[in-house]
Amino acid sequence: MDIGGLLREAGITPSPVMKLDNEKLHHFDLSKYNKALDNVDLNDEQAFTQYIFNELKANNCTAGIGGYGEERSLYSRSTLFSDEEPRTIHLGIDVWTAAGADVFAPLDSTVHSFANRNVHGDYGPVIILEHKIENHVFHTLYGHLSTDSLDGLTIGKEIKKGQEFARIGEYHENFHWPPHLHFQVIIDMQGMVGDYPGVCKKSESNIYLKNCPNPSVFL
Template sequence: MIGGRGERRARNHLGTMEGINALKVFKGPFEAKEFSTIVNMEGKKIVIRDFTTGKEPEPLPEGAIDIGRYNEMRPNMYVSDMYQDTEKQIEGYAGVRNIHMGLDIGGPAGTPVMSFADGKIQKFGYNPGKGDYGHVVIVQYKISDTNVWALYGHLSAKSVGYKYIGMPVKKGDVIGWYGVPGENGGWPPHVHFQLSFVEPQTHDLPGVVSLRDHKRSEIHFPDPRLVLGKLYPGEGLIVPKGLEIPERYRKESKKS
């Protein structure tokens, strides 16, 4: 669900912080805040997907909404070159990428997507690659004096119309709609929602990352449930059943 180029260091104090403890620090801006839902889920059956199995998911029941989890390793899903090319860099992230750093909310094409708070349009555009985001809108927010960017991906073509950089948006404003596969990167209709403490350089963020980049990605891209609420239980990296994480990555985790 990505494309993009270049690497940059965070311009704020996040860039000087190391280790996953930074996540605990940055939960602060979101606490005691009231955010708008980005998709109307009232009265809908919600299905929490498990993409760690590497198997094709069951069809979504009519009228239901499905949730794709944050921080989930997804084997067999990201098979195009953009995910398998170990040299390609997206905002400084490379390697074979299959750990999902956003949260997906699925439903019918044309479903409205709303801004969770007051902000302004920072980037928008079209990422045309197979398996990419398709049409994207990125909104910049100021949450308790902390800059936060949110990427809304896999949108329809009309979602990027009549927009301009710096355009103000209000909490609850419709900023786009779910796209069909022909305009959303080739995926079933859904929105990929991703938070970032690092300013995107284009209409892109690495929505999936490699295991080697995972620890810093947790710092750069916090859990979307800080905004969306506790849509499902659990925290930390979600891996396929029985998978042993290599020692070098577990050591990094312990250090942080």
């Protein structure tokens, strides 16, 4: 599904998921090819957080963004991503900024599902919205939210385009990551509820990246 083309054909301009100042936006490279990460102990959660926010400060930026389709080695910090072939390909875009930053619905939507996935390295609080444009259905996933973002949610609840419905969580909420939003588009939820992989195996990346197209149109 070509999300951008679908929106253009329907004459719909999405609202930004976050209010970002492009002049104060740092583009992060967290791929395994970034040699600067060799000097950061990614298993030291404080060191990783310090790296993110030192980069923002050094570049005089209020937020950082990036990561779609990026091959990363940083997931070795959590057994959640370990297997005979580890999961290393990032399927969404990350927006790194201060905890408490507001998150907005890009389109009219309903709540597909939500959960608090409080396992080391997982999403922590996560919300998945469902969108319908003509006969097409797709979903957007928001991970690493504040715990109170889940308050009052029910499956099927309407969320209007441009409505603030969540906030980025603190370190201990989001779950053991530097504060950021993991934002992902998912066409077919494949029966999953309150969860969908945000990282896949390299051998399966063609399948997953097709089902999770680049979400930059909403940012």
